[in-house]
Amino acid sequence: MNKKIRISNIIIYFILFLGTIIILFPFFWMFISSFKTMEEIVAFPPTFFPKAPTVQNYINVWKEMNFDRYFLNSIFVLVLKTLVIIYTSVLAGYVFSKLQFRFKNGIFLIVLATMMVPYPVTILSLYQEMVWFQWIDSYKALIITGVFNTFGIFVMKQFITGIPDSLIESARLDGCGEFRILHKIIMPLIKPALSALAIFICLQIWNDFLWPFLVLNSDKKYTIPVGLALFKGRYYTDYAKQLTGAAITIVPVLVIYLFLQKQFVEGITMAGLKE
Numbered sequence: 343m344n345k346k347i348r349i350s351n352i353i354i355y356f357i358l359f360l361g362t363i364i365i366l367f368p369f370f371w372m373f374i375s376s377f378k379t380m381e382e383i384v385a386f387p388p389t390f391f392p393k394a395p396t397v398q399n400y401i402n403v404w405k406e407m408n409f410d411r412y413f414l415n416s417i418f419v420l421v422l423k424t425l426v427i428i429y430t431s432v433l434a435g436y437v438f439s440k441l442q443f444r445f446k447n448g449i450f451l452i453v454l455a456t457m458m459v460p461y462p463v464t465i466l467s468l469y470q471e472m473v474w475f476q477w478i479d480s481y482k483a484l485i486i487t488g489v490f491n492t493f494g495i496f497v498m499k500q501f502i503t504g505i506p507d508s509l510i511e512s513a514r515l516d517g518c519g520e521f522r523i524l525h526k527i528i529m530p531l532i533k534p535a536l537s538a539l540a541i542f543i544c545l546q547i548w549n550d551f552l553w554p555f556l557v558l559n560s561d562k563k564y565t566i567p568v569g570l571a572l573f574k575g576r577y578y579t580d581y582a583k584q585l586t587g588a589a590i591t592i593v594p595v596l597v598i599y600l601f602l603q604k605q606f607v608e609g610i611t612m613a614g615l616k617e
Contacts, residue, residue: 372585372588374390374391374392375392375582375585376586376589377396378392378582379392379396380580380581382394383585384581399583399585402582402586403583403587403590407569407572407583408569411562412565412566412569413566415566416548416566417594419481419547420544420548422485423484423488423489424543426489427488427490427494428494428536428540430490431494431497431498432498432532433524434453434498435495435497435499435500435502436502436528438495439499439503440503440505440507441520453492457492457496465552465556468487472557477557478557479557483553484565487553491543493542494539497538498532498539501532501535502528502532505527505531505532510523513527540598541598541599548566548595549567550567554567554568555568555571566591569587570584570591
């Protein structure tokens with residue numbers, strides 16, 4: 343019996359290891375290719391490791407393509423929009439889970455129904471609204487249009503529902519208002535959920551290309567995904583700069599995950615236990 347268990351464990355570990363290699367290989371290829379010259383990248387047969395590693399691609403990206411500006415723009419939009427979305431998600435989740443009012447379930451179903459509407463379907467009307475508000479080529483169009491996130495509201499509602507009502511009622515009897523309950527009781531209890539949601543939201547905002555590409559016209563306001571698109575011309579694509587820029591964009595995501603991985607795992611575990 344023990345021998346069968348050991349064999350099954352070896353098979354499982356091998357499959358997981360193989361899956362990890364398959365998932366990480368494109369990222370590893372992108373990273374080592376960022377140290378190759380353009381000629382070596384397009385050479386056939388391809389080389390795995392660079393014959394003459396160089397950091398010139400990184401220097402060219404930062405100097406020639408105004409990449410440092412794109413990077414700072416993305417960080418600004420990422421931080422501000424993530425904080426706003428997380429707060430509005432917690433606020434809406436608390437309202438739908440702990441407050442009682444007429445048509446609450448119906449309104450929540452309408453909110454969930456918006457998840458079924460494909461994002462591209464709403465772009466035309468949303469863009470027209472930005473024209474009316476004169477927000478084209480403005481960060482307002484990037485941040486304010488996404489302050490309410492249906493997925494975030496749903497996740498927060500599920501977690502806050504698990505908090506005992508008696509705890510909230512005790513706080514109300516002590517004279518706490520709803521906002522004080524939200525900030526002093528609810529938020530400290532759902533930190534793992536907040537961290538898990540923050541990672542998902544950060545990935546979504548950091549990789550968003552279509553909407554910033556439509557509403558931003560100034561080079562100085564471009565985010566990284568839009569800036570990377572500039573490396574591709576009509577007749578020529580600079581793969582060296584594209585790969586280097588993509589390698590740089592992964593760094594903030596890795597940093598965020600490394601800082602929040604413990605809370606992220608706890609949040610996913612709590613979600614599984616709640617189910």
